[in-house]
Amino acid sequence: MIAIIKYNAGNVLSVQYALKRLGFDTVVTDDHREIKNADKVIFPGVGNANSAMLSLREKGLDRVIKELTQPVLGICVGMQLLCNHSEENETECLGIVDLEVKKFSSEKLNYKVPQIGWNTISNYKSELFNGIKESAFVYYVHSYYAEFGKNTVASTDYILKYSAVIQKNNFYGVQFHAEKSAEAGDRILLNFLKLK
Amino acid sequence: MQIIPAIDIIDGKCVRLSKGDYSKPVFYDDDPLEVAKRFNDSGLERLHIVDLDGAKTGSIKNLKTLENISYHTGLKIDFGGGIKTIDDVSRVFDAGASMVTLGSIAAKDPSLVEEWIMEFGADSILIGADVLNENIKISGWLEDAGVTIFDFIGNMVALGAYNIFGTDISKDGMMEGPSIDLYKRILAAFPDINFIASGGITSFEDVIALKLIGCKGAIIGKAIYEKKMSLSQLSIINSQK
Numbered sequence: 001m002i003a004i005i006k007y008n009a010g011n012v013l014s015v016q017y018a019l020k021r022l023g024f025d026t027v028v029t030d031d032h033r034e035i036k037n038a039d040k041v042i043f044p045g046v047g048n049a050n051s052a053m054l055s056l057r058e059k060g061l062d063r064v065i066k067e068l069t070q071p072v073l074g075i076c077v078g079m080q081l082l083c084n085h086s087e088e089n090e091t092e093c094l095g096i097v098d099l100e101v102k103k104f105s106s107e108k109l110n111y112k113v114p115q116i117g118w119n120t121i122s123n124y125k126s127e128l129f130n131g132i133k134e135s136a137f138v139y140y141v142h143s144y145y146a147e148f149g150k151n152t153v154a155s156t157d158y159i160l161k162y163s164a165v166i167q168k169n170n171f172y173g174v175q176f177h178a179e180k181s182a183e184a185g186d187r188i189l190l191n192f193l194k195l196k
Numbered sequence: 197m198q199i200i201p202a203i204d205i206i207d208g209k210c211v212r213l214s215k216g217d218y219s220k221p222v223f224y225d226d227d228p229l230e231v232a233k234r235f236n237d238s239g240l241e242r243l244h245i246v247d248l249d250g251a252k253t254g255s256i257k258n259l260k261t262l263e264n265i266s267y268h269t270g271l272k273i274d275f276g277g278g279i280k281t282i283d284d285v286s287r288v289f290d291a292g293a294s295m296v297t298l299g300s301i302a303a304k305d306p307s308l309v310e311e312w313i314m315e316f317g318a319d320s321i322l323i324g325a326d327v328l329n330e331n332i333k334i335s336g337w338l339e340d341a342g343v344t345i346f347d348f349i350g351n352m353v354a355l356g357a358y359n360i361f362g363t364d365i366s367k368d369g370m371m372e373g374p375s376i377d378l379y380k381r382i383l384a385a386f387p388d389i390n391f392i393a394s395g396g397i398t399s400f401e402d403v404i405a406l407k408l409i410g411c412k413g414a415i416i417g418k419a420i421y422e423k424k425m426s427l428s429q430l431s432i433i434n435s436q437k
Contacts, residue, residue, distance in 0.1 A: 010306035010355045013314050046354045047306035048343045076354070089342045112385050114350035141354040143347045177354065 002193070003038035005065070006030040008055035009045035009077055011177070018179035022186060024193060032064050040193055041068055044179075045077030049101070049144070050089035052077055066094055071195040072171050076142065079166065079173030083146050097168045099146045104159050111159045114143040119156050121164040121176070121184075126153035128165060128172060128191045136184035138164070138176035145175060197403065198413035199434040200274075200392065201235045201420055201427075202244040203228050203265075205258045211248065212418045214369035216326075216337035218252065224421050229264050236269040238427035240434055243271040244297070244394075244415050250278025251299070251336040259291050266292025274322045277336075285312055289320070295359070299324035300334035302357075303341040303348060310355045321359060322392075323352045327378070328365040337365055345378075349386055359390045361415060367396030369418050374402055376409060383410045398424050403433055 002019065004012055006028045019026050019042075026042070027034060035041055043065065045052055056062045065072070074082045081093045086101035093101070106113040120135040138156075145162035148155055154165035156175070165188075166173045172192060178185040204211050210224040210231055224231070232243055243265065249257035256278045266273055275288050276297025288296050296316075302309045302323055313321055325345050326333045332341040332348045341348070349360055362382060364375040374396045383391055393406045394415035406414050419425050 006307075008305040008307050010308075010310040010351070012307055013310050014356075046310075046351050048303070048341070048347070048351070050342055051304060088347075114346060114385070116350065116353065116386070141350050143344075143350060 001038045002026040002040045002042065003035050004028045004042045004044060005035060005061060005078075007052065007059060007061060009047040009052040011044040011046040011076065011179075015042055015044045015075060015179045019189065022189060030059050030061060032060065035061070035064055036068070039070055040195070041070060041072045043072060043074040043078035043081070045075065045081065046141075047077060048088060049077055049080055049086040049093070050091040052081060053091050053093060056081070062094060066096060069170060071192060073192050074171070074173035075178055076175060079175050080144060080146060082166070082171055082173045086144060088144050096171050097151050097166050097173065099149050099151060099163065099166065101144050101146050103144050108159050114141055115158050116141050119158055121154045121156050123155050124153065126165065126167050126172070127195070128167075128188050129154065130191050132184050132187050138178070138181040138184055140176045142175060146173070197407045197411070197433055197436065198242055198392070199240055199403070199430045200242040200244045200413050200415045201240055201430075202246065202394075202415050202417035203231055204246040204248050204417065205261055206248045208258060208261055210421075212369055212421060213248070216365050216368060218248070218336065228261050229268060232265040232269050232271060234427065236271050239431035240427065241272055242413075243269075243273045245273055245275045245293075246297070247275065247277030248336065251276070252338070254278055254280060254335070256284055256287065259287060262288070262293060263291040276322070276324060282308075282312065282315065285316065289316070295320050295322045297322045297324045299326055300341075302352060303332050303334050303343060306351055306355055309352065309357060313356045318356050318358055321357055323357050323360045325349060325360060325362045326365055327362055330378070333365060345382065346385055349382065349389070353386060353389065358388065359392075361392035361394050361413070363394040363415075364396065368394070370396055371398040371419055371422065371424065372396055373398060374406060376405055379406065379411060380409045400425065400429065400433070
């Protein structure tokens with residue numbers, strides 16, 4: 001069973017829809033036991049990091065997520081919440097992956113914040129990228145990014161080099177919208193669902 | 197350029213606030229229905245209704261007025277203020293609105309915006325970004341949402357919304373002209389959205405300036421009530437593509 005975590009941050013339904021298109025049934029749930037017993041857990045999110053964390057804490061999901069041992073995939077804000085801390089409203093995050101989430105500086109000319117649109121990923125270091133050619137295009141909408149660090153398994157350049165994908169043990173996170181990233185996005189989702 | 201006249205309602209009556217301050221309402225004599233009929237008769241096609249009681253209390257209060265106006269005019273209406281649940285959204289559509297306006301709830305719980313876009317279609321959803329010093333304000337402009345207007349619009353775009361209006365609170369009801377510079381930057385960051393300007397629009401020059409920077413519409417309130425712009429002239433601008 002694939003569980004998609006239900007809380008106040010959006011994008012839950014788009015992820016569910018994308019997986020359905022790929023032939024997978026999912027359960028959108030905030031039930032602790034259902035999430036713990038799932039084979040795979042997907043943790044999506046669009047919105048404000050602070051109110052997203054508040055919603056997780058209200059539902060007691062912060063503790064549940066930290067204790068998961070099956071493959072977990074954070075998407076967009078879901079990925080950011082796996083990190084230590086976000087500059088967005090100085091939010092204390094889950095602290096699973098030792099990275100800071102920062103805001104893009106909009107001072108550099110020709111770079112818009114938020115970044116909206118297609119950009120490339122490179123420096124792959126994870127089985128999530130099996131069968132994906134170097135510099136594949138993925139779709140982004142974000143103003144905050146996780147720094148580049150030792151848990152970075154793919155990076156993107158926009159204003160600076162940052163974490164496009166992170167991994168620590170069973171926890172994976174993608175900053176881009178894998179569910180809207182055409183071929184590469186589909187492949188990453190399929191590779192994640194194949195993980196043991 | 198779509199000209200969108202506004203009716204703000206407190207207790208069934210037409211009202212204008214200045215900078216969103218509930219303590220200084222100016223009530224206009226006419227019944228909202230009479231006002232809406234005048235808009236309709238002048239050839240305008242749209243209407244923006246704000247339930248200020250709803251925005252302040254967090255539950256819809258002036259649905260009856262919406263029903264009345266939609267029944268007696270051909271205006272295409274967006275309605276907002278206090279919408280919280282999918283039932284609220286359905287009630288607003290049942291009362292005759294073509295679009296719901298989502299402000300506070302969109303900032304607090306983006307997952308609902310996504311759900312409603314999937315249920316009713318992005319055409320039926322108008323996102324209201326009320327902004328003061330680039331930060332989003334919610335709950336009748338009384339509370340800071342802790343998110344900048346750029347991040348907020350980014351989130352909404354990520355969820356599939358594209359009808360978005362921005363109200364600069366520092367300009368609203370002041371009749372000193374709109375925030376051209378802010379709207380220009382929003383349109384540069386989000387060239388694909390249907391962006392509607394609101395707040396402070398007072399003259400035809402203002403409307404033309406907004407059109408030139410790429411705004412798709414303009415919400416006009418006090419300047420109509422105070423007769424700074426005539427409905428017949430607004431109607432002419434409205435019919436120009």
